[in-house]
Amino acid sequence: GENVEQHPSTLSVQEGDSAVIKCTYSDSASNYFPWYKQELGKRPQLIIDIRSNVGEKKDQRIAVTLNKTAKHFSLHITETQPEDSAVYFCAALGYGQNFVFGPGTRLSVLP
Amino acid sequence: KAGVTQTPRYLIKTRGQQVTLSCSPISGHRSVSWYQQTPGQGLQFLFEYFSETQRNKGNFPGRFSGRQFSNSRSEMNVSTLELGDSALYLCASSLVGGVAYNEQFFGPGTRLTVL
Numbered sequence: 414g415e416n417v418e419q420h421p422s423t424l425s426v427q428e429g430d431s432a433v434i435k436c437t438y439s440d441s442a443s444n445y446f447p448w449y450k451q452e453l454g455k456r457p458q459l460i461i462d463i464r465s466n467v468g469e470k471k472d473q474r475i476a477v478t479l480n481k482t483a484k485h486f487s488l489h490i491t492e493t494q495p496e497d498s499a500v501y502f503c504a505a506l507g508y509g510q511n512f513v514f515g516p517g518t519r520l521s522v523l524p
Numbered sequence: 525k526a527g528v529t530q531t532p533r534y535l536i537k538t539r540g541q542q543v544t545l546s547c548s549p550i551s552g553h554r555s556v557s558w559y560q561q562t563p564g565q566g567l568q569f570l571f572e573y574f575s576e577t578q579r580n581k582g583n584f585p586g587r588f589s590g591r592q593f594s595n596s597r598s599e600m601n602v603s604t605l606e607l608g609d610s611a612l613y614l615c616a617s618s619l620v621g622g623v624a625y626n627e628q629f630f631g632p633g634t635r636l637t638v639l
Contacts (some may be wrong), residue, residue, distance in 0.1 A: 455565070456633060500569060511572050513569065514567040517567075
């Protein structure tokens, strides 16, 4: 079955700097890769996603890149703000399968 | 449109007891997935129901079971509770599930504590 690894497990950046979180997946049949943000005490919420036929997608300060050959995808957050502090989860999905989540990255944006 | 709701929000049980958690998906959503979230373990997939049928199942013991009703509401049952079952149980609904861009919307979760 699918296995998703995520690095780093914790990340601290200064406000205004960029943050990058990387995930690798094992099943080449996976074709959809969402990223979720979970603030303390709240439910996970989708922030951006990408399909396997696209190499990059951007939405304001966040972007996701996908390398199908290497089976890895990354979340990029630019101009980080304190409200970006949260746990971020990547996930992979194959057609008709269930989502497999990475273990999460705790991002702290320091003022 | 109302979001995904879960009841109860908090639950305290003792070892050996059983528990039933409930999830009401967004209206029109037919897929409901359940996850166990523990510190350091991320979101572990339990099972997914679609149109009252279990479509996918994770690697959890048979003590964990679920079902889905005709209105898409879903219940999860854990029998013979163990201390290690203490966790946040999240459900998520989507229109059909298993398809790209079929966003999952999470409920607030049920915090289960086993003493």
